[in-house]
Structures are given as structure tokens and as C-alpha cells.
Amino acid sequence: MSDADPADASPATDRDYAEWLDAFADGGGFALVCPDGHGSLPPRRVCAECGSTDLSREPLDEMGTVETYSVVHVPSPRFADDAPYATAVVDFGPTRLTGIVRDGGADGDAPAVEIGDAVAVDVGERVTDGERLVVFRPAGES
Template sequence: MTDTGYDEWLAAIADGEGYYLACPDGHGSLPPRRSCPHCGAAELTEEPLPATGEILTFTEVHVPAPDFADEAPYVTAIASFGPVKLTGVVRDLPADEVDLGTTVSVGVDENATTGESLLVFLPASE
């Protein structure tokens, strides 16, 4: 399946050139968007995603959907990257070392079950 807008965004993250969409009022959002979800402004520009983010919350999922059968248990987290928040699977960091405030970078890996691209958070030093 092709998801125009989203696929290009994920590919840019994989290339280390991640971006978000900014409206004139400074709200951040992620593509595909034609207007700002926070204020409705139609003028959106691509801005560089900050190199690191901070984990705001996370969960270790033990009962997965079939698409994550071979990943479980896995840690899904929400992390803030400047004006946007991203949701991804934490890799290369044991679950008991994940905490609120942990600094991470964002990348793209493969879902072990489906082989599809997966947004991941990796440990990062400030």
C-alpha cells in the first residue's frame, strides 16, 4: 500500500532528514495535512525535526495485535520533538531502562512480524 505524504515523511526520517509541518502560528503537525489541525491555517511549511526528543509516556505491550506478534513484548512510547509529538517503538534500550524524560532519537526500522517500516526511538545522548 502506498500512503502518499506519510511514506515520504517516513523515508525522510530514515534518511536522517525528518521534518514536521509548521503553520504561521507555530503549531506543529505531521503529514499528510492540508491544514493545521490546531488552528485550521492552510499555509504549512516543512521544518526540520529536532535531532532528539524526550519520552513523555510509554507502555510495554504484552498482548499484541497479530501485526506485532513477533515483537511482543515491545515498548511503544510517545516522545516530544519540539512542537510535535511522535509515537514509536523503543529499540536498543531494555524496557526497564525506559523512563519518562529519556532522551531518544528517531529512526525507521522493520516490523519483525510484517516486514513493514516502523518508526522507532533509539537511545541518544544529549
């Protein structure tokens, strides 16, 4: 998975992704699913697996399962004030989401997640510059 720099994105791509984040923030998160059941996420318009352009919006569960994660202690400049944090790939059934994990605490410890943990997905803001991004919270925490 590429770590696309938003500066490289076209305005249309930014709008699609912003709309997707808006939907999530309103509790209406969705994935784009092709007729073969492959899941994608905006701003993608073509199925990454089979090339289908017949993508329909399917509701995305608010809970997913951590597939892999890594704790970042030395972040890129865009995340300078967010460290330490963990990035995680979370399985949401038809698709996966990549985001950062927060435990809601401000004690400077990296969030504790393990592969297989259930996490809730939310839309948060990057501490460093206020950009919106996908945030995972360990299940059971408010």
C-alpha cells in the first residue's frame, strides 16, 4: 500500500476522500464493493483486484480487527506532534483500512493494540496540523 502524499492528489480526489471522511464522521462509513465482492475505498474508482468500475457503496462496520500494526516513535514531520502513535491495518470484512491508533490517553505512551484486537473506527484530527484522518480506538474505551 502506498503512502500517498495529499499534495500529489488532484482536487477531485481530495473531494472524494473528504466526502468519505464526512460520511464516516456521521456514522455512515462505507466501502466501495465491486460485483465480485472486492472492497475498495474512495478516492479509488476502479476495483484494485479485477478492474471493475461498477462499484457500489456498502455500509462498513464500525468495528474491525487489527491485522497488523507498528508503533512509530520517530514520525514524519507531518505527524511530529502525534508521536508516539501506532499505525494499524484493520480488517473490516470486504476491505481494510489504514489509520492511526489512539488510546485516548495523554500520557505519552504508545497505544497498546495487538493483532486480533477489535477496534472502533472514527475520524480524528492529526495533532500536528489538524488534517482529518482515520483513527482507531481499542474497543471498550469511550
